[in-house]
Amino acid sequence: MDLIQSNLAVRKSLAKYSNTDPDDWFLTFKARFGMATVFQAIYNIYGHGEVITQPYTCITAINPILVSNLKPAYADIDPSTLSLTQPEKCYNSKTVAVVMQHTLGIIGDKAQAIADFAKKRRLILIEDSAHCLTRMATSESGEILADISVHSFGVEKVIKNTKFGGAIYVNPELKKKNPKLYGEITTSLLNLPQPPLGLDLRSRTYRFQNGLLHRLPNSIFNDVRNLAYKAHIFELAVAPYEQSAEQSRPYASTKFVNNTILKQLPTLPAIYKLRQKNVRVYNKKLVNNPDFELINNCDEPLLAYPILFKDASTATKVYDILTSSGFFIRRWYSPLLYPGPNSNRRYHYSSKMAPIAESIHPKVLCLPTDLTQEKMQRILAILHPVEKPVQKIVQKSSI
């Protein structure tokens, strides 16, 4: 399909899964580009202002605020959702927006309170659904709560084989509430240019190159990958300059990215079914483990399943055991503002702002939820306290 046809087809599919209108979806090359476009529009209308967000996130979710001349104000997280709590603590007369991130796809029941807070203070509510493609927080009566909702097809997101692409849902209610901002956001998203040839080529060759890289011995993997990045032939999920509050200018999605998404999107219901099934298995099988606690006993199709260890060193030892057994375990988000800023100051962050996030980030491991039944049994056997206590495995492996 050509660019226009494929763009419409992706939007129709997103609308079908989310029970929304295709006209309210806008496609970008990466979700971070869509976020930057939205924040830039906010800046264009309101000027300098503050955006309440959380440090337990990827740095690519904060850069769009900074490159738009807005200032992030960090609220702490609720340990049971790993998401923003008590945003009012960061509120002041300069606050213009609040970001409600559904970390690992945990939507839970936090959203109405955050939406009420935003509504009362006339703040723009931006939902970060990067980890829960097409899933959005709604009110009891089913209305989408956010003004803007951000979705990602990027690396390590819900659909594994897309690697590029972002989608921004602009709530049509914003048109009534704030027509000027609605106009600014939608026009800017529609006017995003196509990426330059180099970036387009890197997205086309990413999966092939990544496959080759992963066949290399661990000892040279990072060096070769960095060389390929420096030679402008490989696109990193997070580039080094992005750890210094910088970001490329935003681009729209391409024909290649749209067509790749179109091939993968029909698998979304099956992916969610599998993830939800495995979340339920973890909920049941991992309770009462002496080494870790379950963070959230939810029933949602999470991107990954978080468990909280008593201490960072046990978390690291179990991480090593699981990864050496072939499992892909995320340590999101450790360090905070993952993979860590070059300077906290540039990000307006200080560890005092978020004591809960600071204390738990090194102790969380995020287990995969897209495993086959056989692999689920293997991972559970490694983690199960009765069959093989983690402590014993840890001791054995350190001999």
Ligand SMILES: Cc1ncc(COP(=O)(O)O)c(C=O)c1O
């Ligand atoms: C919470 C969150 N928001 C936004 C993004 C940005 O997504 P993308 O990689 O599509 O730019 C990420 C990326 O890792 C993320 O983890």
